[in-house]
Amino acid sequence: MRIRAIALAFLAFVTGTSLAAGPAVVVGGKKFTEQQLISEMTSQLLRHNGFTVDKRSDLGSTVLRAAQENGQVDIYWEYTGTSLIIYNKVKERLDARQTWERVKQLDAAKGLTWLAPSRANNTYAFAMRKSEAEAKGIVSMSDLAAQVNQGQHLKFACNAEFYSRPDGLRPLQERYGFRFERDDVLRMDGGLTYLALRQGQADVSLVLSTDGRVSAFGFVILKDDKGFFPSYALTPVVRTAFLEQHPQVATLLDRLAASLDSDTIGALNARVDVGRESIEKVASEYLASNHLLAQ
Incomplete structure (x- = not known):
């Protein structure tokens, strides 16, 4: 046992890695391709930056939201229109920016922080x-x-x-x-x-x-010529208490969000649903090709 311990300590020294587990984070996701992709990207990104990730990416929408409000999920990506209408019961017609600002304000009172939205509008x-x-x-x-x-x-x-x-x-x-x-x-x-x-x-x-x-x-x-559907901007949402303990998470997720638009996420979805590539492979290649894993 002593020899094994010495060997592990030496391995940690030469590789510059820590044997201690990183801070724990629970990453959630809904049960469809886009959500599974973004939760996998988030999980890989956080693991690369030292977190120990528990990924739960096959949850129903309302179950996932309740889990985050109850402190069981730390991070997941929500759609602005879903929070506005389903969780906050707002009936007022708002544009994309107003929608994000309203849900950011309303959900702050529930202990949730909306980070910067991506340009992916999955309406x-x-x-x-x-x-x-x-x-x-x-x-x-x-x-x-x-x-x-x-x-x-x-x-x-x-x-x-x-x-x-x-x-x-x-x-x-x-x-x-x-x-x-x-x-x-x-x-x-x-x-x-x-x-x-x-x-x-x-x-x-x-x-x-x-x-x-x-x-x-x-x-x-078909063109929604009467503007029925609100904006559904794909946006990372983090428990405020978790974010206060780990503020670096905002920088990591903001960079990922800034890289995404509707065409980009649509092409990634197609690689999984049409090209039959694995979610893990598509996620890792996207992070690498966009230099999101660089220190």
């Missing part, structure tokens, strides 16, 4: 197959509403959450003045909406605007 959107949208002359949500109001039976695929959430299907239909027939709304797992549209089981599908499958599958996003 909900409606998509159609490009060929069908062109054939029907549908470019915008208003065009879609007009078609439905003229008697077109267009099958719409969405997840159960969007069907019932306060920034979801019902208020959207009220804003645009139309309503899908009950039998024309297909509720399913979020990932299946893309396949339903691609395979012709649906004519219109709910998508996330930064999902790599949108362009890969030949979809076109």
